[in-house]
Amino acid sequence: MSGNDSRAQAINQITNREPMPTQAPERLEDIWAENVFDLNKMQASLPKAVFQSIKNTIVTGEPLDASVADAVATAMRDWAMSKGALYYAHVFYPMTNLTAEKHDGFISVQSDGKVISQFSGKVLVQGEPDGSSFPNGGIRDTFEARGYTGWDVTSPAYIMETDNGATLCIPTVFVSWTGEALDKKVPLLRSIGAMDQAARKVLTLLGNKDVAPVNSSCGAEQEYFLVDANFASQRPDLQLAGRTLFGKAPAKGQEFDDHYFGAIPERVQVFMQEVENILYKLGIPAKTRHNEVAPSQFEIAPFFEAANVASDHQQLIMTVLKQTAKKHGFMCLLHEKPFAGINGSGKHINWSVGNATQGNLLDPGDSPHENAQFLLFCAAVIRGVHKYGPLMRAAIATASNDHRLGANEAPPAIMSVYLGTQLEEIFEQIKTGTVSESKQKGVLDIGVDVVPQLTQDAGDRNRTSPFAFTGNRFEFRAVGSNQSVSGPLIVLNTMLADSLDWIGNRLENELSKNTDMNTAIITVLKDVMEQHSAVIFGGNGYSEEWHKMAVEERGLINLPTTADALPTLKEEAIEDLFKKTGVLTPVELESRFEVYAEQxxxxxxxxxxxxxxxxxxxxxxxxxxxxxxxxxxxxxxxxxxxxxxxxxxxxxxxxxxxxxxxxxxxxxxxxxxxxxxxxxxxxxxxxxxxxxxxxxxxxxxxxxxxxxxxxxxxxxxxxxxxxx
Missing domain, CATH: 1.20.120.1560 (Four Helix Bundle (Hemerythrin (Met), subunit A))
Structure with missing residues (x-):
């Protein structure tokens, strides 16, 4: 079959395709987290003392009591088998941006030849996949194969259902025989711990008596393309590279803006509904779905969650999207730029920090002018982006993301912070020592009486900024659609930990001089702005003027390609940052440079x-x-x-x-x-x-x-x- 014959046959198969059977979505309350071994199911199946011990580890971060593992393993096995699972898998996240899993059966053969179902606490807590066949950046030689997976109690186990059966999946860390992190979860957990320690010090200095553990949160907007499998099967480039290496632009692309937020095609909506049903059963709070800018491009966005769980859930979302697409005759493309000439796909990370006692620490409240706590944490972010902007760029550096960054659908490779008019005014006043009033929220009069009054925010949004404040969080918009969110989160948490540590020490020094609290805070904020305000920019990030100003006048660094960005990981200041915070050892950091460079x-x-x-x-x-x-x-x-x-x-x-x-x-x-x-x-x-x-x-x-x-x-x- 030649050229257009096969293409014509593909079109015929698509247009005459039997639609997938549709059914009314199940009630959310009936299916929510039904495939998750969460706290509610633990409480119903575990002895009270065991449950309380596990809950304390999950909620407050207390060390795991190893003596409870057997009881948890038994309850977890019984629950999983009641849902049809005969196998369990330690799920881990190697340095490939993908998910890995090793499946083992509950089966145990007895001396008399009979079999029983068995799952011990020892097996739950630790597994042993091959440690040499995953990217390790020189940490392990090929002949040194031993690696360990370790149960992450803070991320719930779940059942993954497929047409071929169900498997109990247990999120784990992945380390070498000598203890180095071979995955993305270990450094993420370490970065959360470092940020928590520094944040609690600042909160205590501000006079807070009851300070719960501080965690970062993440809500990642996942963009993707859907291409019919009949076409994808005829494109070697889509199959092997995930993007089209050849392809002439059609007469019509996205210039009419007719796809963006348009009516979702019926076939796609059926696919989306099945994806959401699966995600809801896995306890993943998918909240938003819509058409994106480019034709055949779509987005799914979950509600924010604790960073570690959100990272695991993001990996699941990508897996579910790809698997479900196959059932519906699609190929799901997560590549950042699968088609030239139209928008590519990102994964905007909405990131914030907070705890149970002080709430969201990046929420300015009604009057950020009066919210010293918010201003200090916001200033810490500003300092972090200014000092470690190149590291942020390195965290989102891949061959595929290079095609997207700097184009009109993605922010530039120069890292800057957008604060909005109100916050920018406040910090500028602090810098100049002329603190007065700040712009407040208003009401929009649009001249239509039947429409309720609309609240006008104190500042507009800036879609050209790589790191923008959006009301009560920062949106890291430069992250690629095919990436694990762990890498960017590790960097954000670590640079914040460093900045909060600096602010805490500076504040402590001022207070030791018997300076009153307000004066001490203003002094610290003024120091931050005098040293780091160059990174604040509210204009057009695409303009040539900004690129010239950023580099020549403000001293910011432009790293247009991954080849330019990744060597940042080898700089002494970056090694010191990760070593000081305990997030990555020098050996682990070097391994990541080698792995990402090789990729x-x-x-x-x-x-x-x-x-x-x-x-x-x-x-x-x-x-x-x-x-x-x-x-x-x-x-x-x-x-x-x-x-x-x-x-x-x-x-x-x-x-x-x-x-x-x-x-x-x-x-x-x-x-x-x-x-x-x-x-x-x-x-x-x-x-x-x-x-x-x-x-x-x-x-x-x-x-x-x-x-x-x-x-x-x-x-x-x-x-x-x-x-x-």
């Missing part, structure tokens, strides 16, 4: 090899076939003295020659890519391979616009984005 290099190398292969075996043959057909037609018409314009033939011939030449250059460039220095390899990918790849794409896309449609072998953008 960057491999991603580009795979795409380059795939482009050469697709150009050589799919695009070049079609171009030659069409040239042959045109030439034969001209020859046949010559005796009739019909003179046809040969411009098209010349264009295709020139493009084909250019394609072959660029394809050869890319192959040769891949062969020359032999340096052993990691940073040199990354720069080679960014400055040598990628430009050639972009040139090859331009030539192939031009050929797509010139070659007869019935010959073109790849599903087109028009088909993939608009045929539902």
């Amino acid at each position: 960057y290099i491999l991603s580009i190398e795979v795409e380059a090899k795939l482009m050469v292969n697709m150009a050589k075996t799919m695009i070049y043959p079609v171009a030659m076939e069409y040239l042959s057909q045109l030439s034969a037609t001209l020859s046949n018409l010559a005796p009739l003295k019909i003179n046809l314009d040969q411009t098209l033939i010349e264009t295709i011939a020139n493009l084909t020659n250019s394609l072959v030449a660029t394809m050869t250059r890319l192959s040769e460039a891949l062969e020359q890519h032999k340096t052993t220095n990691t940073e040199e390899k990354m720069q080679y990918c960014a400055t040598t391979l990628l430009p050639i790849m972009n040139q090859l794409r331009e030539q192939a896309d031009a050929l797509e616009g010139a070659v007869a449609d019935h010959l073109w072998p790849l599903p087109t953008y028009q088909e993939m984005l608009f045929v539902k």
Whole structure:
């Protein structure tokens, strides 16, 4: 089957596809967390003393009493088997941005040949997957295979249901035999602990007598694309790279803004409803769904949760999206830029900090002018972004996210803070020592009597800012859609811990001089603004003026590519930050640089090899076939003295020659890519391979616009984005 024949068959299968059976959504109250071994189920199945011990660990962070593990394991097994589970899995999160799991059966063979179901506390608490086959950045040699998973009591176990059965899934940490963190959960938990310690010191200095543990929260907006599986199966680039390496822009894209928040296509809504049902059963508070800006792009956003649980839930959301999409005949694309020329996908992290006694510490209340506690925590964030902006950039650095950052749908690679008019005024007044009044919320009069009065916020939103204050939290908008949220959360928590520690020490020093509290607070805030206000920016982050001002006048750093950003992890100041806070040892930090650098290099190398292969075996043959057909037609018409314009033939011939030449250059460039220095390899990918790849794409896309449609072998953008 050639070119358009297979594409036509795909379109026919899509348009004549039997719709998925629909049913009314189940009542939320009936299904909420039914597949989660949460506190309610623990209380119903555990002895009172055991339950209270586990609850104290989960709620207040008390160390786990190992003696309760057997009782919990038995109750967890009985509950899981009552829901049809015969296997359990320690679920962990290696440095791949993916989820890993090792499945084991509850089966235990007895001496008489009979079997019983068994699950001990020892097995619950610790598992042993292979520690050498996951990325470790040199922490472990290949022959050193031992690694351990350890039960994370603070993240609830759950049942994952599939058409093939149910499995009890237990969130765990993943460490090496020598104790180094091989995953994303261990440093996340450490960063929460470091931030808690520094935050409680500041809160105590402010006169708070009862201070509960402080945690960070996360609500991550997940953007994604849906492409029909009939098309995706014909695109080697989607299958292996997650994005289209070739593809001519359609006549219509997103310029009409007609997809954004439009009516959700019926087939997509059925898919969304099943996703939400699964998530609700897993206790994941999916709250928002809508069409995103680009055609075939959508978003799901959960309500905020404690950072560790939110991170686990985010991994589950990605898994459920991809698995459910297959059932509905879709391929779910989580790549940051699956289609050129239209918006890519991000994962905006709404991040805040708070506790049970003081509440949300980034909530300004009705009058932030009077809220000294809020101003100190907000100032800590400002200081953190200014000091560690390059680290924030490194935390969201991937080959795929590089395609998105700085484009019109994503913030620039320069890290800055948007506060809004009101807060910016307040901090500027503090800096100049002229504290007076701040802009208050107002009421909008829109001239329509039947519409209730609308509350006007004190400041507008800025969609071009990578890190924006949005009322009671900060939104980290530069995070990629395919990333684990753990990495960015680790950095945000750690830089906040460092800043709160600095503020606590500075405040303590002022108070030791018998300075009154208000004066001491103003002094500390003034110090922060004098040293770090350069990072505050409320204008257009896309403008050339800002890029020039940020670098030349304010001293901010622009790291446009992952190759530029990742070496930040090797800087002495960053090593000191993680070492001082106890979040990552120097060895663990170095391993992360090596792992993320290798992933960057491999991603580009795979795409380059795939482009050469697709150009050589799919695009070049079609171009030659069409040239042959045109030439034969001209020859046949010559005796009739019909003179046809040969411009098209010349264009295709020139493009084909250019394609072959660029394809050869890319192959040769891949062969020359032999340096052993990691940073040199990354720069080679960014400055040598990628430009050639972009040139090859331009030539192939031009050929797509010139070659007869019935010959073109790849599903087109028009088909993939608009045929539902």
